[in-house]
Amino acid sequence: MIALRDIHKRYARVHAVRGVSLEIPKGQVVGILGPNGAGKSTTIRMIAGAIPPTEGSVSLDGLDSVGDSVAVRRCIGYLPEANPLYPEMRVIDYLRYRTRLFAMPRSGRSSAIQHAMERCKVDDMARRRIGALSKGYRQRVGLAAALLHDPPVLILDEPTSGLDPAQIAETRSLITELAGDRTMLLVSHVLPEVEKTCDRIIVFAAGTVRADGAPSELMKTGTPRFTVECSAGLKEALGSVPGVASVETEHLKDGFERHAITGAPDADPREALFEKAKGTGVTLRELKREVEPLERFYLRLVERAQREDAR
């Protein structure tokens, strides 16, 4: 389990991360979202052991990221945002170099390299210079390097950044494959990518965690909205249902009405709406809760955070 306890990161003039506490259980795939400068990359760099927190602690299975730094780094596969590689090296030489950095047993190095190259589909590029590869292939080489020592924790910082749509789709399916039973932290600006891949989403803004939960749960946290579609005659009755804040009605061509209902905060008046429809004798053909798209939820959250930060 990864545990962050009240971590702060301060630079000369910037307080980049402000008291973040999180627990990430083993095997969870976590998407980390946030605008530029929100503190998400700084946080994962602290988890990866690239930088220490100014205050607080980061631990992995009880091992402290500062005190037991080497043991922690051995458990983590990390693909930084810019995917830095050595362009003059051949793919296989680079992976061989990484096996030595991780002090992998000599006998298992070749098979580990072959396995990582096959998983990331770069085995046909093994003898090519990294600098001569396309961006998509370079991203795969970075992923293969992160996977090489079969780490239980994989941290990927914007793995699809700068890729074309086809490459994004390829990399996304690769990431889904790689997740398996690993703990994975995925930093991304691509909301559908996170929504499809992750069990949990953490939204950062202004150096703090603004939202944390399963994608489906997060999308329910906005103002509750419901749709009722029924035969005419229910409009006046709807306003008196407890938990209903406002109703907008649209008359449909087939004589039915569609009522867009805004609920009171934290209210779920669906059962009461059903009983009201039943009591008035109208024909009810649809009653559903509208789920707020992740994008709208995210933008609302970030705007609020920016407003608060500006104050």
Added chain:
Amino acid sequence: MSALIGVMLRELGSFFRTPVGWLACAIFAFLSALFVAPQSLVPGEPATLRAFFGVGHWLLLFVAPALSMRLIAEERRSGTNETLMTSPASDWAVVFGKYLAACCFLLVMLLPTLAFPLALEYASDPDYGPILSGYLGLVLTGFLYLSMGLLFSALTSSQVIAFLGTLLFFVALAFVSSQGAQYAPEPLDGVLRALSIDARLADFARGVIDTRHIVFFVSMSLWITSLAVVPLEWRRWR
């Protein structure tokens, strides 16, 4: 140890995969030949490589910083230090791996100059004692220059600053240990003379292998290389 070997092999390979390494080899061989040829094979004079050893360490003063300037600064510029720092490799393994790679490359760079003693052998009957000791002095000086270059490379992400810092440091050292020593009061003058690289190299070129000189070069090189670990550790924990 595995990480140290990994870093060393990668760095050594990088010298040969990039033009900088080959360019440094070619320039060093060309310039040393240019200076050596007219002064080492003079009819009626003893066949020695003193001219080469005299000019060699000045050439190294430019070539060694050019080799060492990129060792750590380039990792920082390109961002590859991020993957290096998040691997379990220790900063010691990284620094000494890079240093050993640069030293190995320096030895490779000196290989073409073995043509000079071969030419002397062809033309006359040279005394190999001063030649061997002269090479030893040149190699030790090169190692010292590389260690200082590595330290400057660890201190800055600008390769130009790393190059100029190393160059200026040794030019200043040469000036202080010769001119400064003349005017300095006792016992400071003795300390300044002890720092002179020229004087020690003159002994090597004469065929004198003084263990004090060897201890000076080896200990200074190791000490300065160890200092290069400090900026890396500092960046990791600040």
